[in-house]
Amino acid sequence: MRRLHLVVLSLLLLCAAAGRATAQEKTDATPSPRTTSGGGTDGGQRLGSRYLGRLLIGDDAPDFELPAADGTRFRLHSVHGLEKVAVLFSQRPDINFAPYAAIGDSLRQEGIRVVFVCAERTMRAPPDYANLWVLYDHKGETAQRYGAYDVVTGATVPALFLLDDTGHVRFLAVGYMPEPSDLSELASNVLLKGWKPPTAARAD
Numbered sequence: 001m002r003r004l005h006l007v008v009l010s011l012l013l014l015c016a017a018a019g020r021a022t023a024q025e026k027t028d029a030t031p032s033p034r035t036t037s038g039g040g041t042d043g044g045q046r047l048g049s050r051y052l053g054r055l056l057i058g059d060d061a062p063d064f065e066l067p068a069a070d071g072t073r074f075r076l077h078s079v080h081g082l083e084k085v086a087v088l089f090s091q092r093p094d095i096n097f098a099p100y101a102a103i104g105d106s107l108r109q110e111g112i113r114v115v116f117v118c119a120e121r122t123m124r125a126p127p128d129y130a131n132l133w134v135l136y137d138h139k140g141e142t143a144q145r146y147g148a149y150d151v152v153t154g155a156t157v158p159a160l161f162l163l164d165d166t167g168h169v170r171f172l173a174v175g176y177m178p179e180p181s182d183l184s185e186l187a188s189n190v191l192l193k194g195w196k197p198p199t200a201a202r203a204d
Helices: 002-025 097-108 141-146 180-192
Strands: 065-067 073-075 084-090 112-118 132-136 159-163 169-174
Touching: 065 132, 084 141, 084 180, 097 112, 097 132, 097 180, 112 180, 141 159, 159 180, 169 180
Parallel strands: 084 112, 112 132
Antiparallel strands: 065 073, 084 159, 159 169
């Protein structure tokens, strides 16, 4: 649990620093389609206005249906009432998926599905892991709805969203890709044990 607190504290510091950097980068020549504050809510931090989306803890996670690496399709709402879901966003599927697949195996036994949403396809299909889903969001539309999209660079940013079995957001971290061990600890404590990370004041 001490390690989990350290991970979350690092997340809060990382996101706060990113928010300050974003504010410095913004100029009058860079329009912002939607302004989001640098504050956060239970278990999550929001970055600056260059990131679309405004999901908050307790919100309904937007549904999506995306193609998987094996040619099948996955729809989020198809597992409502059945499984909890850890959704991770990444621009490129150049991640070493093997350790995440091992975590996926153990989390699936506890009713948690691990899903990667990537903006780009790889020339070589990732291995066919039994309990790890790699989906493709080539237009970035799903990333935009979740707030894991940088409107300045036009790229999906690393992000983690933990969803309960009713499809509600219980934890979010934008600008962060957890290590497999951290993902396992966060998912288990937040989705199975009801642990709530430190709360930051919301700025409207």
